[in-house]
Amino acid sequence: MKILLSGGGTGGHIYPALALMNRLKELYPDAEFLYVGTERGMESTIVPKAGVPFKSVEIQGLRRSLSLENLKTIYLMIKSISKSKKIIKEFSPDVVIGTGGYVCAPVLYAASRLGIPSIIHEQNSVAGVTNKFLARYVSRICLCFEDARADFSKYPEKNVFTGNPRAQEVANIKQEASLTNYGLQNELPTALIFGGSRGAAKINQSMAEAIPLFKEKGYQVILVTGEQHFEKITSQVDSLGENLENVRIVPYVEEMPALFKKVNVVVCRSGATTLTELTALGIPSILIPSPYVTNNHQLKNAQSLEKKGAALILEEKELDAKVMFEAIDSLMMNQEKQKNMAEAARSLGIPDAADRLAAVVKEVIEE
Structure with a gap:
């Protein structure tokens, strides 16, 4: 089993991905993982420190007001989709999983264009812009709050309530601070x-x-x-x-x-x-x-x-x-x-x- 993970910007997108990875390693010891993020996000430090192979693409979010920066965002999106396709072809994953952040947009979109199964994981009660964009392209939409179903109402057959894998990891922590x-x-x-x-x-x-x-x-x-x-x-x-x-x-x-x-x-x-x-x-x-x-x-x-x-x-x-x-x-x-x-x-x-x-x-x- 080969799994490509993507998610970035904040720990809220990174730690669920790593929690899922740790559980999948327990269930499937031979599983291989690759993480795709950005160099500017926290993932560029956290993921390699966790011993996970890491590759990056360059992407940024759209501005909500009229801005020339949005032209740069479109350029970076096109460029990062191309790079993501190359990374995916080289790694040849069985599935691509996105846990949030702008970086998921090119990575999971590229996976869909290549016919690779994909999953987005929405941690919040209100869906983010990236996950709303990706909803039509992915195989499954995994939710942590039932309230988020409303944001994916066009794709009810894809919605699955799973909760956040970090919950299971934390519940099993034996260490207690003094x-x-x-x-x-x-x-x-x-x-x-x-x-x-x-x-x-x-x-x-x-x-x-x-x-x-x-x-x-x-x-x-x-x-x-x-x-x-x-x-x-x-x-x-x-x-x-x-x-x-x-x-x-x-x-x-x-x-x-x-x-x-x-x-x-x-x-x-x-x-x-x-x-x-x-x-x-x-x-x-x-x-x-x-x-x-x-x-x-x-x-x-x-x-x-x-x-x-x-x-x-x-x-x-x-x-x-x-x-x-x-x-x-x-x-x-x-x-x-x-x-x-x-x-x-x-x-x-x-x-x-x-x-x-x-x-x-x-x-x-x-x-």
Whole structure:
């Protein structure tokens, strides 16, 4: 079995692809993989580090306003389709799988022109532009949110609800972080706040101003700022003259799911992969959707959890130190609500998501 994977730009497109790959390796030890991404995306670093052969094409997204850059985008699309065809012919895959990002457009379109079976994996509750474009050309459309079916209503026979393979990978992680590594106590209730791998300025700023309010609380707080914000936030907090034993500020956490398993509440953005991990582990969350994403899909992702009672939503435009503190404190002080939210989150998890997607892969190859 030879499988070509494509997806890029953010970890939300890359980690599901790698999770699927890891499960397919367990099921089919002789399987071969090739990953096609861009040199500018995170995949150019993450994928080779994972030991996966990597090739790149050059592509960019269309501007939503009239722009000469769109002429360049069309040129790059034509060029990258040609290069993708060459890569596919050389590798000769049994199936091509796209997990999102602009790079999937030329790669999966090229696969369809060459008669190679293909699958797109839509992680969000609202489909992205690339997957909407590819829907007519691919063999299957795999969904993580039932709400996304509406965006692919023209192709009901292709839609399959699989969930995100990252869920199965995270649910099976044995490693559990120790809070002593952060200078905190393993026995105390803990809230974890972060704004994604790169951090989020508004979340960081609100937390920095809220820190004195956590003084003498019977729980702990970890703020993960992101590398680029760390120095500014720590300097700002130091200037307050508050040296709180129950608050820690760190720039980055390498294995976030292992830390999730040690905390009681998570405050974060509502990207698809993060929500997959939270529901897989049954973690109550306060979600602050990024207002800077296409089609406001993070808000819609968050609403999918909120309506099931698995999360609370704070919109960034309402966020300040007081709002942040009160939301965290209210949930941290209410164990019954935490328990109910945890159960609701767990009910949304898809513990066999990787197996479901692997079954679709096998089915498509055998057709």
